[in-house]
Amino acid sequence: MLSYNKLRLAAAFLKGKRLQHLLGSALDYRRSLLSKKVVMKHYPPAVMIEPTNICNLKCPLCPSGNGTLKRERGMMDLNGFLKIVDQIHHHTAMLILWNQGEPYLNPDFNKMVAYAAQKKLYTMTSTNASLALDHDAIVRSGLDRIIISMDGISEETYNSYRINGDFTLVLDNMQKLIDAKKRLNSKTPFIVWQYIVMRQNEHEIPAVRRKARELGVDSLEFKTVQIYKPEDLIFLPTDHKLSRYSAEGQDFELATQLLNRCRRLWTQPVINWDGELSICCYDKDVIFKIGNVYDLDFYDLWTSDKMNKIRARILQDRQSIEICRNCGEGIIQKLKL
Numbered sequence: 001m002l003s004y005n006k007l008r009l010a011a012a013f014l015k016g017k018r019l020q021h022l023l024g025s026a027l028d029y030r031r032s033l034l035s036k037k038v039v040m041k042h043y044p045p046a047v048m049i050e051p052t053n054i055c056n057l058k059c060p061l062c063p064s065g066n067g068t069l070k071r072e073r074g075m076m077d078l079n080g081f082l083k084i085v086d087q088i089h090h091h092t093a094m095l096i097l098w099n100q101g102e103p104y105l106n107p108d109f110n111k112m113v114a115y116a117a118q119k120k121l122y123t124m125t126s127t128n129a130s131l132a133l134d135h136d137a138i139v140r141s142g143l144d145r146i147i148i149s150m151d152g153i154s155e156e157t158y159n160s161y162r163i164n165g166d167f168t169l170v171l172d173n174m175q176k177l178i179d180a181k182k183r184l185n186s187k188t189p190f191i192v193w194q195y196i197v198m199r200q201n202e203h204e205i206p207a208v209r210r211k212a213r214e215l216g217v218d219s220l221e222f223k224t225v226q227i228y229k230p231e232d233l234i235f236l237p238t239d240h241k242l243s244r245y246s247a248e249g250q251d252f253e254l255a256t257q258l259l260n261r262c263r264r265l266w267t268q269p270v271i272n273w274d275g276e277l278s279i280c281c282y283d284k285d286v287i288f289k290i291g292n293v294y295d296l297d298f299y300d301l302w303t304s305d306k307m308n309k310i311r312a313r314i315l316q317d318r319q320s321i322e323i324c325r326n327c328g329e330g331i332i333q334k335l336k337l
Contacts, residue, residue, distance in 0.1 A: 005190040012093040012122035029266040043091035048270040050099035051106040058163035064100040076273040078108040089119040097125040117142025129173040130165040135180035143189040222335040256331040
Protein backbone atom coordinates (compact mmCIF):
# COMPACT_ATOMS: atom_id res chain seq x y z
CA MET A 1 0.00 0.00 0.00
CA LEU A 2 1.34 3.42 -0.99
CA SER A 3 2.12 5.84 1.82
CA TYR A 4 0.46 9.25 1.91
CA ASN A 5 3.77 10.83 0.88
CA LYS A 6 4.02 8.64 -2.22
CA LEU A 7 0.39 9.31 -3.06
CA ARG A 8 1.12 13.05 -2.94
CA LEU A 9 3.98 12.55 -5.36
CA ALA A 10 1.90 10.40 -7.69
CA ALA A 11 -0.94 12.94 -7.63
CA ALA A 12 1.46 15.72 -8.64
CA PHE A 13 2.31 13.86 -11.85
CA LEU A 14 -1.36 13.56 -12.83
CA LYS A 15 -1.78 17.32 -13.30
CA GLY A 16 -1.57 18.99 -16.71
CA LYS A 17 0.93 17.42 -19.10
CA ARG A 18 3.26 16.19 -16.35
CA LEU A 19 2.72 12.47 -16.80
CA GLN A 20 3.23 12.84 -20.54
CA HIS A 21 6.57 14.55 -19.98
CA LEU A 22 7.60 12.08 -17.26
CA LEU A 23 7.11 9.15 -19.61
CA GLY A 24 8.55 11.11 -22.53
CA SER A 25 11.75 12.02 -20.69
CA ALA A 26 12.22 8.39 -19.63
CA LEU A 27 11.82 7.33 -23.25
CA ASP A 28 14.21 10.06 -24.42
CA TYR A 29 16.83 8.79 -21.98
CA ARG A 30 16.38 5.16 -22.98
CA ARG A 31 16.61 5.97 -26.69
CA SER A 32 19.73 8.05 -26.05
CA LEU A 33 21.43 5.18 -24.23
CA LEU A 34 20.58 2.68 -26.94
CA SER A 35 21.56 4.87 -29.90
CA LYS A 36 24.44 6.75 -28.20
CA LYS A 37 22.89 9.86 -29.75
CA VAL A 38 21.09 12.52 -27.73
CA VAL A 39 17.30 12.49 -27.81
CA MET A 40 15.72 15.31 -25.81
CA LYS A 41 12.18 16.51 -26.45
CA HIS A 42 10.53 16.76 -23.05
CA TYR A 43 10.57 18.78 -19.85
CA PRO A 44 12.32 17.14 -16.88
CA PRO A 45 10.07 15.52 -14.24
CA ALA A 46 11.98 17.37 -11.49
CA VAL A 47 13.82 20.67 -11.22
CA MET A 48 16.22 21.62 -8.46
CA ILE A 49 15.97 25.30 -7.49
CA GLU A 50 18.51 26.97 -5.23
CA PRO A 51 16.89 29.46 -2.80
CA THR A 52 20.37 30.58 -1.71
CA ASN A 53 23.98 29.43 -1.74
CA ILE A 54 24.68 31.07 1.61
CA CYS A 55 24.95 28.87 4.69
CA ASN A 56 25.15 29.50 8.43
CA LEU A 57 27.41 26.49 9.03
CA LYS A 58 31.06 25.76 8.13
CA CYS A 59 30.94 22.04 7.37
CA PRO A 60 34.44 21.00 6.18
CA LEU A 61 33.26 18.94 3.19
CA CYS A 62 30.70 21.44 1.85
CA PRO A 63 31.87 23.96 -0.80
CA SER A 64 29.49 26.57 0.59
CA GLY A 65 30.57 26.02 4.19
CA ASN A 66 34.31 25.59 3.67
CA GLY A 67 34.61 28.60 1.36
CA THR A 68 35.69 26.82 -1.83
CA LEU A 69 32.52 27.75 -3.73
CA LYS A 70 33.73 30.27 -6.31
CA ARG A 71 30.51 31.79 -7.63
CA GLU A 72 28.84 34.87 -6.20
CA ARG A 73 26.70 34.40 -3.09
CA GLY A 74 23.11 35.58 -2.92
CA MET A 75 19.39 34.91 -2.41
CA MET A 76 16.83 34.05 -5.06
CA ASP A 77 14.30 36.83 -5.48
CA LEU A 78 10.66 35.85 -4.84
CA ASN A 79 9.49 37.28 -8.16
CA GLY A 80 12.23 35.37 -9.94
CA PHE A 81 11.07 32.15 -8.30
CA LEU A 82 7.46 32.81 -9.34
CA LYS A 83 8.62 33.38 -12.92
CA ILE A 84 10.42 30.02 -12.95
CA VAL A 85 7.43 28.14 -11.53
CA ASP A 86 5.12 29.76 -14.06
CA GLN A 87 7.39 28.53 -16.87
CA ILE A 88 7.53 24.90 -15.80
CA HIS A 89 4.56 23.90 -13.63
CA HIS A 90 2.37 22.57 -16.47
CA HIS A 91 5.04 20.02 -17.41
CA THR A 92 7.20 19.39 -14.34
CA ALA A 93 5.82 17.84 -11.15
CA MET A 94 8.58 18.08 -8.52
CA LEU A 95 10.63 20.93 -7.10
CA ILE A 96 13.78 20.08 -5.14
CA LEU A 97 14.33 23.26 -3.18
CA TRP A 98 17.99 23.27 -2.21
CA ASN A 99 21.45 23.05 -3.71
CA GLN A 100 24.32 24.86 -2.01
CA GLY A 101 23.34 26.82 1.09
CA GLU A 102 20.59 26.77 3.73
CA PRO A 103 17.12 27.34 2.19
CA TYR A 104 15.53 28.80 5.33
CA LEU A 105 18.02 31.69 5.33
CA ASN A 106 15.98 33.06 2.42
CA PRO A 107 13.25 35.14 4.13
CA ASP A 108 10.81 34.38 1.30
CA PHE A 109 11.31 30.63 1.36
CA ASN A 110 7.94 29.68 2.92
CA LYS A 111 6.21 31.95 0.37
CA MET A 112 8.04 30.16 -2.43
CA VAL A 113 6.88 26.78 -1.16
CA ALA A 114 3.30 28.02 -0.75
CA TYR A 115 3.18 29.29 -4.34
CA ALA A 116 4.53 25.99 -5.67
CA ALA A 117 1.99 24.13 -3.55
CA GLN A 118 -0.80 26.22 -5.06
CA LYS A 119 0.36 24.96 -8.46
CA LYS A 120 0.05 21.37 -7.15
CA LEU A 121 3.79 20.77 -7.37
CA TYR A 122 5.42 18.23 -5.08
CA THR A 123 7.92 20.20 -3.01
CA MET A 124 10.84 19.01 -0.94
CA THR A 125 13.71 20.72 0.83
CA SER A 126 16.75 19.96 2.95
CA THR A 127 17.83 21.96 5.99
CA ASN A 128 20.49 21.86 8.66
CA ALA A 129 17.75 23.10 11.06
CA SER A 130 20.40 24.93 13.08
CA LEU A 131 18.56 28.25 12.94
CA ALA A 132 15.29 29.73 14.14
CA LEU A 133 12.39 28.09 12.29
CA ASP A 134 8.69 28.93 12.20
CA HIS A 135 7.34 25.40 12.53
CA ASP A 136 3.69 26.30 11.97
CA ALA A 137 4.60 28.29 8.85
CA ILE A 138 6.54 25.32 7.46
CA VAL A 139 3.54 23.03 7.93
CA ARG A 140 1.08 25.58 6.52
CA SER A 141 3.27 26.28 3.49
CA GLY A 142 2.24 22.96 1.98
CA LEU A 143 5.76 21.54 1.89
CA ASP A 144 5.60 17.83 1.07
CA ARG A 145 8.95 16.56 2.33
CA ILE A 146 11.68 17.98 4.54
CA ILE A 147 15.12 16.47 5.12
CA ILE A 148 16.79 17.48 8.38
CA SER A 149 20.52 16.84 8.40
CA MET A 150 21.84 15.84 11.81
CA ASP A 151 24.94 13.66 11.79
CA GLY A 152 25.28 12.80 15.45
CA ILE A 153 23.31 11.77 18.51
CA SER A 154 25.62 13.63 20.88
CA GLU A 155 26.71 17.26 20.89
CA GLU A 156 30.37 16.31 20.61
CA THR A 157 29.85 14.09 17.57
CA TYR A 158 27.48 16.53 15.87
CA ASN A 159 29.81 19.52 16.35
CA SER A 160 32.81 17.63 15.00
CA TYR A 161 31.36 18.09 11.49
CA ARG A 162 28.53 20.65 11.70
CA ILE A 163 30.86 23.54 12.56
CA ASN A 164 28.94 26.49 14.08
CA GLY A 165 25.88 24.27 14.44
CA ASP A 166 23.68 24.00 17.54
CA PHE A 167 22.89 20.37 18.32
CA THR A 168 20.23 21.22 20.93
CA LEU A 169 18.49 23.63 18.55
CA VAL A 170 18.39 21.07 15.72
CA LEU A 171 16.90 18.44 18.02
CA ASP A 172 14.37 20.97 19.33
CA ASN A 173 13.40 22.06 15.80
CA MET A 174 12.85 18.46 14.76
CA GLN A 175 10.62 17.77 17.76
CA LYS A 176 8.65 21.02 17.36
CA LEU A 177 8.06 20.36 13.67
CA ILE A 178 6.68 16.92 14.53
CA ASP A 179 4.48 18.53 17.20
CA ALA A 180 3.28 21.23 14.79
CA LYS A 181 2.13 18.59 12.32
CA LYS A 182 0.08 16.91 15.03
CA ARG A 183 -1.33 20.17 16.39
CA LEU A 184 -2.34 21.40 12.94
CA ASN A 185 -3.66 17.96 12.00
CA SER A 186 -1.42 17.82 8.92
CA LYS A 187 0.11 14.81 7.22
CA THR A 188 2.79 16.99 5.65
CA PRO A 189 5.64 17.58 5.52
CA PHE A 190 7.06 14.06 5.53
CA ILE A 191 9.97 14.44 7.98
CA VAL A 192 13.25 12.71 7.17
CA TRP A 193 16.19 12.62 9.54
CA GLN A 194 19.27 12.33 7.31
CA TYR A 195 22.45 10.99 8.89
CA ILE A 196 25.66 11.16 6.86
CA VAL A 197 27.80 8.26 8.05
CA MET A 198 31.40 9.25 8.81
CA ARG A 199 34.25 7.91 10.88
CA GLN A 200 33.42 10.03 13.93
CA ASN A 201 29.74 9.03 14.04
CA GLU A 202 29.47 5.48 12.65
CA HIS A 203 29.48 4.04 16.19
CA GLU A 204 26.28 5.96 17.03
CA ILE A 205 24.07 4.29 14.41
CA PRO A 206 22.20 2.03 16.92
CA ALA A 207 21.53 5.03 19.19
CA VAL A 208 20.32 7.08 16.23
CA ARG A 209 17.78 4.39 15.37
CA ARG A 210 16.44 4.46 18.93
CA LYS A 211 16.27 8.26 19.00
CA ALA A 212 14.44 8.41 15.65
CA ARG A 213 11.77 6.02 16.98
CA GLU A 214 11.51 8.05 20.17
CA LEU A 215 11.01 11.33 18.30
CA GLY A 216 8.59 9.87 15.77
CA VAL A 217 10.19 11.08 12.54
CA ASP A 218 8.65 9.64 9.38
CA SER A 219 11.92 8.24 8.08
CA LEU A 220 15.56 7.83 9.08
CA GLU A 221 18.00 7.76 6.18
CA PHE A 222 21.71 6.97 6.31
CA LYS A 223 23.84 8.47 3.56
CA THR A 224 27.43 7.91 2.45
CA VAL A 225 29.81 10.85 2.74
CA GLN A 226 31.37 12.56 -0.29
CA ILE A 227 35.03 13.57 -0.10
CA TYR A 228 37.16 15.63 -2.48
CA LYS A 229 40.86 15.38 -1.59
CA PRO A 230 43.27 13.10 0.31
CA GLU A 231 42.97 15.24 3.45
CA ASP A 232 39.29 14.27 3.57
CA LEU A 233 40.05 10.56 4.00
CA ILE A 234 39.79 11.02 7.77
CA PHE A 235 36.01 11.29 7.33
CA LEU A 236 35.58 7.90 5.65
CA PRO A 237 34.06 5.25 7.96
CA THR A 238 36.30 2.44 9.15
CA ASP A 239 33.59 0.02 7.99
CA HIS A 240 34.15 0.00 4.22
CA LYS A 241 30.57 -1.15 3.60
CA LEU A 242 29.47 2.30 4.77
CA SER A 243 31.54 4.15 2.15
CA ARG A 244 31.03 4.95 -1.52
CA TYR A 245 34.82 4.85 -2.09
CA SER A 246 37.62 2.35 -2.23
CA ALA A 247 40.76 3.83 -0.72
CA GLU A 248 44.41 2.82 -0.46
CA GLY A 249 46.94 5.07 1.19
CA GLN A 250 46.24 8.62 -0.02
CA ASP A 251 44.40 7.43 -3.14
CA PHE A 252 40.65 6.98 -3.40
CA GLU A 253 38.06 6.45 -6.11
CA LEU A 254 34.39 5.62 -6.39
CA ALA A 255 33.84 1.96 -5.67
CA THR A 256 31.27 1.74 -8.46
CA GLN A 257 32.20 1.64 -12.13
CA LEU A 258 31.59 4.94 -13.94
CA LEU A 259 29.27 4.19 -16.87
CA ASN A 260 28.71 6.42 -19.89
CA ARG A 261 25.30 7.56 -18.78
CA CYS A 262 23.69 10.07 -16.44
CA ARG A 263 20.00 10.07 -15.68
CA ARG A 264 20.18 13.55 -14.11
CA LEU A 265 21.00 15.23 -17.42
CA TRP A 266 17.67 14.01 -18.76
CA THR A 267 15.57 14.40 -15.61
CA GLN A 268 16.85 16.94 -13.08
CA PRO A 269 18.53 20.25 -13.96
CA VAL A 270 19.48 22.92 -11.43
CA ILE A 271 18.46 26.56 -11.44
CA ASN A 272 20.75 28.55 -9.18
CA TRP A 273 19.73 31.52 -7.03
CA ASP A 274 20.62 34.01 -9.79
CA GLY A 275 18.71 32.15 -12.52
CA GLU A 276 21.74 30.44 -14.06
CA LEU A 277 20.98 26.93 -15.30
CA SER A 278 23.42 24.21 -14.22
CA ILE A 279 23.61 20.84 -15.93
CA CYS A 280 23.36 19.17 -12.49
CA CYS A 281 23.98 19.69 -8.78
CA TYR A 282 27.60 18.50 -9.11
CA ASP A 283 28.45 21.47 -11.32
CA LYS A 284 28.66 23.59 -8.18
CA ASP A 285 30.44 26.56 -9.80
CA VAL A 286 28.58 26.44 -13.15
CA ILE A 287 31.61 25.37 -15.14
CA PHE A 288 29.34 24.57 -18.07
CA LYS A 289 27.60 27.80 -19.07
CA ILE A 290 24.12 27.10 -20.43
CA GLY A 291 22.21 30.35 -19.89
CA ASN A 292 19.90 32.21 -17.54
CA VAL A 293 16.19 31.41 -17.17
CA TYR A 294 15.44 35.05 -16.40
CA ASP A 295 16.68 35.97 -19.88
CA LEU A 296 15.76 32.90 -21.95
CA ASP A 297 12.97 30.32 -21.89
CA PHE A 298 13.67 27.34 -19.64
CA TYR A 299 12.67 24.73 -22.22
CA ASP A 300 14.87 26.35 -24.88
CA LEU A 301 17.85 26.18 -22.53
CA TRP A 302 17.05 22.62 -21.41
CA THR A 303 16.97 21.38 -25.01
CA SER A 304 19.71 23.69 -26.30
CA ASP A 305 22.81 22.71 -28.26
CA LYS A 306 24.94 23.57 -25.22
CA MET A 307 23.06 21.05 -23.05
CA ASN A 308 23.01 18.44 -25.78
CA LYS A 309 26.77 18.70 -26.32
CA ILE A 310 27.31 17.83 -22.66
CA ARG A 311 24.82 14.96 -22.92
CA ALA A 312 26.61 13.64 -26.02
CA ARG A 313 29.93 13.77 -24.22
CA ILE A 314 28.46 11.86 -21.27
CA LEU A 315 27.20 9.12 -23.62
CA GLN A 316 30.66 8.73 -25.18
CA ASP A 317 33.19 9.43 -22.41
CA ARG A 318 31.82 10.43 -19.02
CA GLN A 319 35.21 9.77 -17.43
CA SER A 320 36.63 12.77 -19.32
CA ILE A 321 34.50 15.22 -17.31
CA GLU A 322 36.13 16.00 -13.97
CA ILE A 323 32.96 16.63 -11.95
CA CYS A 324 31.57 13.29 -13.15
CA ARG A 325 34.46 11.33 -11.65
CA ASN A 326 33.23 12.09 -8.12
CA CYS A 327 29.50 12.11 -8.81
CA GLY A 328 26.79 10.29 -6.91
CA GLU A 329 24.84 9.38 -10.04
CA GLY A 330 24.61 5.63 -10.44
CA ILE A 331 26.24 4.78 -7.11
CA ILE A 332 24.87 3.83 -3.72
CA GLN A 333 24.38 7.00 -1.68
CA LYS A 334 21.67 5.87 0.74
CA LEU A 335 22.59 2.97 2.98
CA LYS A 336 20.08 0.28 3.85
CA LEU A 337 21.08 -0.55 7.40
